[in-house]
Amino acid sequence: MSDHLRVVCPSCHTVNRVLRERLGPGANCGSCKAQLLSAHPIKLSAANFDRHVESNDLTVVVDFWAPWCGPCRAMAPAYEQAAAELTAQARIAKLDTEAEPAIAARFGIRSIPTLIAFRSGREVARQSGAMDFPGLVRWIRANA
Ligand SMILES: [Zn+2]
Numbered sequence: 001m002s003d004h005l006r007v008v009c010p011s012c013h014t015v016n017r018v019l020r021e022r023l024g025p026g027a028n029c030g031s032c033k034a035q036l037l038s039a040h041p042i043k044l045s046a047a048n049f050d051r052h053v054e055s056n057d058l059t060v061v062v063d064f065w066a067p068w069c070g071p072c073r074a075m076a077p078a079y080e081q082a083a084a085e086l087t088a089q090a091r092i093a094k095l096d097t098e099a100e101p102a103i104a105a106r107f108g109i110r111s112i113p114t115l116i117a118f119r120s121g122r123e124v125a126r127q128s129g130a131m132d133f134p135g136l137v138r139w140i141r142a143n144a
Contacts, residue, residue, distance in 0.1 A: 005057040008091075010038040013048045015055045023088060039084040042093040046100055052093060054121035059144040060091040064107070064114045066098040071130040072113045078133040085137055090117075090144040117143040 004017045007027075011034035018027055018036065027036040044052055044062065053060050063079055065072035083092035097104035097112060107116060107123070117125040117140070125143040 006055055007036045007058060008048075008052050008056050009034055009036060010042045013051050015051070037087045038092075039087050040092075041079060041083045042091065044093050044095045044100075044103075046103060049095065049100070049103055050121075052091065053118045056091050057120075058089075058091045059124070060093060060118045061140050061143070062116050062118065063092075063094045064097050064104060064109045064116065065094060065112050066096060068098065069112050075113055075130040075132075075136075078131070078136055081133050082136040082140060086140055086144070090140050092140070115139065 003020050005020050005023060007016050007018050007023065008014070009016060009029035009032060012029060012032040014029055014031040016030055016036060023037065025035070025037065028034065029036055041063065042052065053062070067073075079092070079094070086092065095103060097109055111128050113130055114126065114128045116123055127139055131139060
């Protein structure tokens, strides 16, 4: 296995190659200097979705949600907390299915919230329905 990980910058979406042991709070994007690890869920859109899902060597977990969805809004603080807890273990991201219906359709999202874990661009796990913080951490750890 390579000692380098590809990590997509959460700010400018440049693909960085980082030594595995360097990936921590001090790792910055070579292009825009932003921190490569984010303690907050990254907002994905049609413009950057494929880049993040396919070019990260970290597992990417995407919360498919919508602003009108009560359970999604109820889960948001726990998801935010999970992103802070699992910063170096997985890429935690969100996709607004109302703003990006084509991506939701591509993955056959029928109910929200739905979480999908992607590894090297491939879906490896999917879970529908809101989870609490311990549930989220457990699920993400199990699939990262
Ligand atoms: Zn950057």
